[in-house]
Amino acid sequence: VRVGVDIGGTKTHAVALDETGRIVQQLRLPTGFGPEAVLAAAVRSVDALTGLTGLAAERFESIGVGVPGAVDHATGRVTHAVNLGLDDLDLGTELEARLGVLVRVENDVNAAAFGSFHRLGSPAGQPSDRSMAYLNLGTGLAAGLVLKGELWRGSRGAAGEIGHIPVDPHGPVCSCGQRGCLEMMASGSAVARQWPTSHPRPVEELFEAAAAGNVLALEVRRSLVENVAAAVRVLVLTVDVDFVVIGGGISSLGEPLLAAVRAVLASWAAESPFLASLELPERVAVVPVGFPAAAVGAALIGALGSGATMSGVR
Numbered sequence: 597v598r599v600g601v602d603i604g605g606t607k608t609h610a611v612a613l614d615e616t617g618r619i620v621q622q623l624r625l626p627t628g629f630g631p632e633a634v635l636a637a638a639v640r641s642v643d644a645l646t647g648l649t650g651l652a653a654e655r656f657e658s659i660g661v662g663v664p665g666a667v668d669h670a671t672g673r674v675t676h677a678v679n680l681g682l683d684d685l686d687l688g689t690e691l692e693a694r695l696g697v698l699v700r701v702e703n704d705v706n707a708a709a710f711g712s713f714h715r716l717g718s719p720a721g722q723p724s725d726r727s728m729a730y731l732n733l734g735t736g737l738a739a740g741l742v743l744k745g746e747l748w749r750g751s752r753g754a755a756g757e758i759g760h761i762p763v764d765p766h767g768p769v770c771s772c773g774q775r776g777c778l779e780m781m782a783s784g785s786a787v788a789r790q791w792p793t794s795h796p797r798p799v800e801e802l803f804e805a806a807a808a809g810n811v812l813a814l815e816v817r818r819s820l821v822e823n824v825a826a827a828v829r830v831l832v833l834t835v836d837v838d839f840v841v842i843g844g845g846i847s848s849l850g851e852p853l854l855a856a857v858r859a860v861l862a863s864w865a866a867e868s869p870f871l872a873s874l875e876l877p878e879r880v881a882v883v884p885v886g887f888p889a890a891a892v893g894a895a896l897i898g899a900l901g902s903g904a905t906m907s908g909v910r
């Protein structure tokens with residue numbers, strides 16, 4: 597049994613996978629804020645899985661953790677995880693001390709990329725050398741890359757940070773200091789800025805209002821969908837991956853989001869023989885609703901150490 601823990605801003609999601617990579621147990625609990633709360637949530641979720649599986653933690657083959665922020669995957673150190681109140685924490689070392697077993701730590705978007713690849717990239721359950729980009733549409737926008745079956749982090753861990761590619765020189769100033777970043781156009785925070793609401797699922801409400809003909813909703817949805825399509829185009833034109841998978845909170849919209857993004861890509865193809873030749877609409881998918889991609893990916897990365905690869909997982 598391999599265990600993966602996805603520490604999110606509000607919820608911590610933990611899974612136990614069997615030797616074929618199938619989810620055999622999973623649970624969610626609140627994360628809390630600050631180093632002690634985050635460590636306690638991770639330990640509690642692993643403890644709960646020992647109870648559910650009847651295995652002591654040292655009997656787990658591996659434990660991996662996905663967490664937002666800048667992660668040194670070699671040491672397990674996490675910095676700048678603002679949503680969790682973590683400025684600088686040796687998460688891997690602290691968890692190993694508390695659990696008594698080796699723990700691998702990975703950035704949550706990279707973990708979700710690897711988990712999505714496991715689910716969608718090798719459907720026959722075989723080691724795969726295909727390539728995939730995972731486009732995470734959460735509060736922000738970022739991508740994770742799996743190239744020839746292996747996670748690609750880049751030379752400084754910044755591979756896939758396409759949310760900070762400026763696309764509008766007159767756009768609002770981004771938290772990164774630049775102006776008009778893609779993340780300011782296509783993300784949960786972008787929708788919150790343009791479509792303020794107290795609805796628990798703002799993007800769902802936005803799509804409903806647009807479908808009912810609300811003029812502002814139509815405009816905000818158009819901007820969101822066009823910029824998501826632009827992110828897909830950036831990913832294919834940069835690394836020419838076999839396919840792009842959309843995940844993150846906004847992807848829970850599922851088919852309506854995918855259909856809208858495909859329609860934009862098709863409209864661009866109609867005007868550009870070059871883009872048409874790339875068959876972008878056919879190369880986009882969404883993470884199946886409810887699939888805990890980051891937790892599954894964390895479990896698989898935990899199994900494989902720093903040189904994450906699909907070989908021999910399944």
Ligand SMILES: [Zn+2]
Nearest residue numbers: 760770772777
């Ligand atoms: Zn930015």
